[in-house]
Amino acid sequence: MIDVEKTKSEIVEIAREIFAKFGFKKTTMDEIAKAIKKAKSSLYYYFQSKEEVFQAVIEQEADLLREKIEKAMSQEDTPQGKLRAYVITRMKALRQLANFYSALKDEYLENFKFIEKFRRKYDEEEIQTISKILSDGVKRGVFNVKDVEMTALAILIALKGFESWIFQGNIRWSEKDIDNLLDVLFYGIVKK
Amino acid sequence: MIDVEKTKSEIVEIAREIFAKFGFKKTTMDEIAKAIKKAKSSLYYYFQSKEEVFQAVIEQEADLLREKIEKAMSQEDTPQGKLRAYVITRMKALRQLANFYSALKDEYLENFKFIEKFRRKYDEEEIQTISKILSDGVKRGVFNVKDVEMTALAILIALKGFESWIFQGNIRWSEKDIDNLLDVLFYGIVKK
DNA sequence: TTTTCGACCGAAAAAACAAACTGGTCAAAA
């Protein structure tokens, strides 16, 4: 009982690599099992299905991202700083996760309920994070936002737009570019 | 010679409907031909290939969109008004073109050079349009934009983000919502 | 001279079918 968790995380760790390389569909349970030198059926002692393994991998990856963002944000003090940290950390991390992320997104099997479900959940989470930054800024009197939730959603959507633009390999954004864009978000384009 | 153009546009019109319904791949030249009560080989008197027919359809569709946007923008006077007209007209039109647009995008044959080429060309065109609005605003002293091209690109990317969000059917944006977002773009979120 | 058409071609896609694979179960072994 004591090392069930240990074996589980061992499985997840290996599975993460293989999934990242081949995607969900082309990864077989047998591969994963052999990689940890067990029989395929052993995996089913720890996980109920292939989906559940994948879910665990995704969850772990999300935890990591969450952690990074949390840390970067906590080092900032102003709402502007936090928002900037959020955007930049998110972009950098996602760039690193590119191969894994594409295995998730690109895989021609988007029509998996659990992936859709996870994405929805994580989207919601991100909106909450952004909303919190925004309403905190409003509370502190530095932001002026009419509809916090809607604006947070808009920011997220825009971020996702940039994201997919990056994955298409269309352009490389430097940190300076991003700062430029954040300037637009912060101060708008209308001259004061 | 006189009604060559007439027949051509007749073909394009019919082809547009069929392409919109079945996408590029699943539409056959025979179908198109039969729909205008001609033999397949007759089509090749007017167009050199299936691709060329498709290209003509897309070009026509783009012309229509261009026209709509042009008209809406010309009715506005201020740079803000023009940008707003641009964004709203674009979104509305794209929503109407949804079925056709999805045939273009969704079709699992993105790997067609000419589609990619067209998209690149149209992207470039849109960036130029937005850039023009922005630099005009700067010239008139109402906008304050550091890097016009980059900002234009950013706006376009954000728009595309919203676009795909819409096509995913995730949300319906009211005109009021869009105005809210434009407010962010115009004035930023930082309190003055 | 301009336009339409049926016959035809080669490459590509669909259909059909057998063989191999894979997610998942289970009773037994360790």
Next chain:
DNA sequence: TTTTGACCAGTTTGTTTTTTCGGTCGAAAA
């Protein structure tokens, strides 16, 4: 408690055969 090989049923894959489809061409309409 944990691991395992044998096993099953539904897919996927590899292969062969058939059909479809984009495109050409020479001849018939007009």
